Amino acid sequence: MEQKGEEEGLVEGIFSWSAAWCMMLWIIALILSVGMGLLTYTGGGIMRISEEISFIRDQLPPYGPAEQPLTNQGLREINEPFRYHLPQLPLYFALSSASLGLFMVCLFTTLMLLELQGHRRSVDISWLISKGVSVYMSRTLPCITVFLFGGGWYVYVASGFGTLICFIAGATLNMVSAKVGVNTCMASTARMAYAMGEGLEVSVTLGMRSGAIGGLLSTSLGLGGMALMWLLTLDTTSLSGFGSGASLVSFYLRVGGGIFSKGAEIGADLVGEMSEKKLDEERQVYELQQRMAEMEALRLERRKKGLDELEEDMMDKLRMMEEEMQDIASSLHPIDYLDAVGENICDVSGTCADLFESMVLILSLSLIIGARGSAVPYFFTSLPVWIVAAGNLACACVAHRSHVRNHFTSRQVRWYMRLNLLFVIVFVQLVQILVSYFEYSAQGISFEDFWQLTVISIMGQVAPEICVVSGEIFTGIEYWPVRTLAQNAHLGVVQVVLQGLGQGFMSTILPAAVVIVMTMLTWGFQGPSGLAILAASSVSGTGFQGGIASFGAIATNAQKIVHLTTYHSMTRHRANLCAQLGDCTAHAGNTISVVNAFSAVFNVNLTLLAETFTRRGIDYQAVAGSPLSEWSQAGLVLGVAMSFVFTANTTMSCLETSKSFMRFCQDAPETNRQAELPFPSSHYKALKILSSYGTVTSMRMVFNPLINTLVCPMLGGFFLGTRGLMFLLSGSNVLILCFSSFLMNAGQSWFSARRFILYGLLKDEHGKSIGPDSQQFRDLGVGEMIGGPFEDTSGPALNNFIKLVGVFALVTSDLYDPTPEETWIYGCVAAVASIASIFLSRYGLSLVLTCITAFLRQRQVQREHMEAAAEPDEEELAALADD
16 A cells, blocks of 8 residues: 655655565475476476477487388488477476576566655656556557457467467467556656666666566567477477567557657657747756755855855755756646656567567577477577577576666666676576586597587677667767767767768668677588577577666656656765666667577578478578579569668658647647646647657558558568569668668667756866757757658567568568569559558548547537536526525
8 A cells, every 4th residue: 555754755665465465476396496406307207209290301309209100211301200309308497498588577566666756746656657658558468369360360370279379378478568568667657756866876777676677578488488389389380479479569559659659759849839828848957966066066066165055045045946846747748748758658569579589589489490400400499499498597586686886877787787698698608518418428429519509599689789889989978979979969960960970871880790709610610500690699688788778768758757856966966877777788788689589580591492392302401592583683673672661651640640649739729738637647648649649650550560560571471572582682681781780879878968068067168068959969859850750660679570571580481482483463462452441541541530539528528518518607606595
């Protein structure tokens, strides 16, 4: 139960019985998983045997079983079934790891909820934002469910009941992780804002634990669900349904959430420019910060001179300043709080759903390649599971806290966070080396295989973080590229835009080089099986990386609350520092998504290649030259073209959403705050209306990108055949690796340079801070306006685009022939259907929504007239009183 602290005016924390009961549940699950693992290790478990279609011609699995569907002198043939023992021990280890991860999620939730929520005004702002998030999620998830019915029907027809069950499980678990993750992270915002007054260590620790709720929840549910589905279905092909369901949910949450977020942010700017009464929040926050710094300097100077510090005088001034801040919070237009709503939707639910999708997609494809394309299926299916499960276990341990001291800068805190990731890398390598060594001792693999797998696994874990560091150098406030961009902003808008774009292009060089070298070495070492291990290793730290990405949204919203509620200079300094750190970690989550998307689609392409040639009885590893044709060249061009079309779709959707918000705020007076009510009641109704409108608008705007995505593999497959489709995937995958990084880093560099000025870090020749009233700040605002949709929508959404294209290509691969002589007519039908669907979504849905809105508004007017007619007027009341 929620109570107020009477003496301090604080809102106390609460105890969650639900979280406590869930902790007990996951402890029981952990005990059962460990018990089953021990039984399996001692030979007392239940034998589980899987039957697959072989991609290669090789000896039968060395560990049996003896009974095989076909006997051909101890060999397994291409496109023929074979059996092998399911790797139960690593699967039970995965279930144990997932159970521990979910236990830690419940523990962190309990500890977070018990923390003081803070002062009433902070709690009110957090409550207001959480209501907007709840409106969005409650309306979006049912809409996603409708799409899942259509996808589930196709999966059932194409692949059967087992794949359908996996499809439902993947989609459901992804929605649950997104919903629970964003709700718990919202509950921590006000608590973190209050903790910033206590110290940097306390606030960062609370933020890390709160962010880990979303990160660990998504990876633990994904890992546990995959392991359980494989134990039940005994078929790696069915597991592709798990990734398919997760992909649809992730696409909608990431793309729709990005459109909502940036549309609301740009729409708020447009509304603000047209409203004379809107206060300039950034300018006033900067001025208050400067005045507090001047007061602190005056106090210290008087103390040095031995003069009276006039404490009462200073307290009166600080009280006046606090009243000014409260006026800012209550006077803001409700749409200004919609930006914070979008921040949580995009950076918490969107990022965690995206990382969930990448992990389950990579793991399922690694199992398919390991089972059907390797000589030792037991080992090459177990090793990816060992790696991902060990990573999740280590992430659950290190998410508890990081080494932080109150005097640390944001860069120091970020580098100490990397020590947590280093522990994850070391632990995973210990498990991987131990498992591989046992296999080498049993003569299942050679010593050359042993050391090559170790190198591949290390590369897979280190490469994503190298890409993150490269991105941070070009986008972090404390690094020279951002400082240079802010310093050169006085040269004008052209300089700002061109330098930001140039830094975005430069930032792609190192990540592209790392990924190229890593892929070439891996292919040379172990071929397709090595690439599967490489991809699995790259997602081993997803639990921790998703947690610090969620930390970014929590810290950003907490900083906004601090600047609107407190005058304490150190609290505001810590808020700025945590916001800098949060921008960095949120951007790191997006960068990780780029690398994971590339790895996932590379494995999709390998699986598609193997299945295509296996059906024809050809060894896919021996294919050379024949795929290179006019169809493959056309596939490369089509992949590039469709990627740019998708980028244009998402960018234009952001702009259309922002203009819709502007028009809606102009035409609908109910979107204004109710001045007669106290805050936050004055903003609640308007924010709820705006959130509902924005949700419906983003739903409509996401149709075009979704149609663009689904038709892409169909055009490639029908018009160009399987060969063209594979090159479509390859070309667009490489393009998106660089293009997505460029868009995100360029957008973030403009954003960071503007924050560099807002925090008072840019000085003139006299050492005086240059603030938001400067021309530099305004010019950087143009860059931020351009880069906003790139950074939060188009850039990250490209990763979901290419993953869904790959998944849909794999699911529909039976529809395509190697060459398109007999299928091009179906491509024409798909093209016409997609154009008609785009027309319907753009104009038909707009017309329907306009009619529904007009009808509901008319009913509201009629209801108000009826209520007014039913109320007796003052003369009637007076007559009744006289009687």
